[in-house]
Amino acid sequence: MEEKKDTAQTGAGAAPEEKHGGKFMAGRRAFLGACAGGSGARGAGLGGVPLLASFTPVQRGKPEPAVMNLGDIPEGGFAKGVYGGHSFIVFNKKTGIECLSLICTHLGCTVKWEPAKKIFKCPCHDGWYDEHGINKGGPPPAPLEHLEYKIAGDKLIVGGA
Numbered sequence: 001m002e003e004k005k006d007t008a009q010t011g012a013g014a015a016p017e018e019k020h021g022g023k024f025m026a027g028r029r030a031f032l033g034a035c036a037g038g039s040g041a042r043g044a045g046l047g048g049v050p051l052l053a054s055f056t057p058v059q060r061g062k063p064e065p066a067v068m069n070l071g072d073i074p075e076g077g078f079a080k081g082v083y084g085g086h087s088f089i090v091f092n093k094k095t096g097i098e099c100l101s102l103i104c105t106h107l108g109c110t111v112k113w114e115p116a117k118k119i120f121k122c123p124c125h126d127g128w129y130d131e132h133g134i135n136k137g138g139p140p141p142a143p144l145e146h147l148e149y150k151i152a153g154d155k156l157i158v159g160g161a
């Protein structure tokens, strides 16, 4: 009797290497095996450390505070700084310090302070804010963020207060 070869065989009896070319399937099998091993028993061992490290969430706490010399902010004037990678502005007013983020609340562009008009203008979509950061026109849905600050001696510490 002639033995019949089933070339369309699938499942446990199949030899995928024979059907699809040994090199590719063997490589894929090895790769899947390595992944399964990494997440299984070997996941707790050294083999899984690089993989686990890649899943470690990035620390997203408060950024380091920005420190400015109070003497660098003229009375009645302003100075700019960077906190958490974003620009801010500090006004030294008769009524006290006012510290505002320069990040537009619409889509996050950096707004520009226009001292002559006493407004913040966003170049992206023509949003604008008054001198206190209150949204007055265009698409911004909310005022500019007031940043926390504290004064320590002759230093102004923005953020992390």
Ligand code: FES
Binding pocket: 104, 105, 106, 107, 108, 109, 122, 123, 124, 125, 126, 127, 138, 139, 140
């Ligand atoms: S990002 Fe400022 S108005 Fe759109």
